[in-house]
Amino acid sequence: MEASAVPGLPDFLLSRAEGGFFSWAVEREAAAHFGTTLAGVEAAGLELSLMPARYRRNRETLSAEDQLRLLRSRVAVVGCGGLGGYLIEELARLGIGNLLLLDPDVFEEHNLNRQLLCSMAALGRPKVEVGLARVAEINPAAAVAAHRMAFSRDNGSALLAGCSAVMDGLDNVLTRRALVDVCRELSLPLVYGAIAGWYGQVAVQMPGEDLTPLLRPASAEGKGVETVLGNPAFTPGVVASLQVAELAKVLLGRGKPLSKRVLFVNLFDMEFNEIPYE
Amino acid sequence: MELTIRLFATFRDGRFQSEKREYPPETLLGNIVDDLKLARDEIGVMLVNGRHASFEQKLAPGDAVSIFPQVGGG
Numbered sequence: 447m448e449a450s451a452v453p454g455l456p457d458f459l460l461s462r463a464e465g466g467f468f469s470w471a472v473e474r475e476a477a478a479h480f481g482t483t484l485a486g487v488e489a490a491g492l493e494l495s496l497m498p499a500r501y502r503r504n505r506e507t508l509s510a511e512d513q514l515r516l517l518r519s520r521v522a523v524v525g526c527g528g529l530g531g532y533l534i535e536e537l538a539r540l541g542i543g544n545l546l547l548l549d550p551d552v553f554e555e556h557n558l559n560r561q562l563l564c565s566m567a568a569l570g571r572p573k574v575e576v577g578l579a580r581v582a583e584i585n586p587a588a589a590v591a592a593h594r595m596a597f598s599r600d601n602g603s604a605l606l607a608g609c610s611a612v613m614d615g616l617d618n619v620l621t622r623r624a625l626v627d628v629c630r631e632l633s634l635p636l637v638y639g640a641i642a643g644w645y646g647q648v649a650v651q652m653p654g655e656d657l658t659p660l661l662r663p664a665s666a667e668g669k670g671v672e673t674v675l676g677n678p679a680f681t682p683g684v685v686a687s688l689q690v691a692e693l694a695k696v697l698l699g700r701g702k703p704l705s706k707r708v709l710f711v712n713l714f715d716m717e718f719n720e721i722p723y724e
Numbered sequence: 725m726e727l728t729i730r731l732f733a734t735f736r737d738g739r740f741q742s743e744k745r746e747y748p749p750e751t752l753l754g755n756i757v758d759d760l761k762l763a764r765d766e767i768g769v770m771l772v773n774g775r776h777a778s779f780e781q782k783l784a785p786g787d788a789v790s791i792f793p794q795v796g797g798g
Contacts, residue, residue, distance in 0.1 A: 529798045617798040642795040645733040659776045662768055670796030671734050671766060677797050710792060712733055724775055
């Protein structure tokens with residue numbers, strides 16, 4: 447049943463909202479009183495143009511209608527390491543209602559220099575498990591499915607079916623090529639991101655488009671210059687934030703996404719080059 | 725013939741950012757890559773006048789070539 451159809455819930459929220467916002471305490475009380483989910487309460491409020499108080503500082507950047515669309519979206523984060531940690535953090539704060547986390551690995555010491563979700567306490571724990579716990583800490587209304595497994599051409603379609611969009615947090619070109627293919631098959635928007643040292647790339651593959659020209663199978667392992675340069679603390683946050691900005695535009699159908707062009711980020715010379723590609 | 729060569733990220737190290745350079749007629753993109761001692765398996769994207777190009781592409785006077793290393797990390 448649609449939360450908005452829960453008898454009494456709209457009136458409950460309208461009577462307790464202040465200045466167009468309802469607090470976390472009201473949200474929790476409503477969920478308990480009406481036996482609905484937190485997301486259900488948020489949806490009911492947003493349908494009345496009432497915002498959860500957590501979104502107050504989004505001000506005019508995101509409307510209640512926008513938040514409702516984000517709440518009803520399902521976004522996959524494929525790879526939960528350097529890019530993935532920042533992606534998860536920002537998607538949870540943005541208000542994406544449904545997250546799918548995929549990664550086969552556990553946190554190791556060499557992740558501490560850059561991976562947001564890697565802490566001393568997280569060492570040895572599966573990345574997807576820590577990601578799930580982080581989302582719960584930030585935004586309990588978000589539903590998270592966490593799978594400790596590697597994305598592949600074989601399992602990709604089944605895993606990503608039903609998603610609204612896909613975020614690339616992978617660490618090699620070969621798996622990215624598989625991700626590009628699966629997203630093309632499923633007609634899902636894909637927000638591509640890759641990093642090495644001071645450098646990064648961002649692009650969007652909308653349904654019907656093809657990012658493959660950006661992903662030459664250069665080496666047999668599908669690795670790039672990051673094998674030599676490594677990845678420092680600052681590059682993942684820059685590139686992941688650019689990816690989330692692209693996702694927001696794709697989901698809301700606003701602005702001008704990086705479609706049919708790629709952004710090359712050079713933090714060393716501080717240059718941003720936007721290159722159209724065919 | 726004169727070509728404009730633009731290098732990106734690590735490919736600039738010990739080389740240059742952008743230069744106009746003389747090459748013989750019929751030069752292929754792969755010849756330029758080899759001439760600049762760029763490892764072919766480190767290259768991510770190659771553009772000639774903004775379009776994707778292969779090592780076999782034959783260049784024409786005035787062409788602008790951009791070469792980026794493969795960036796694969798996450």
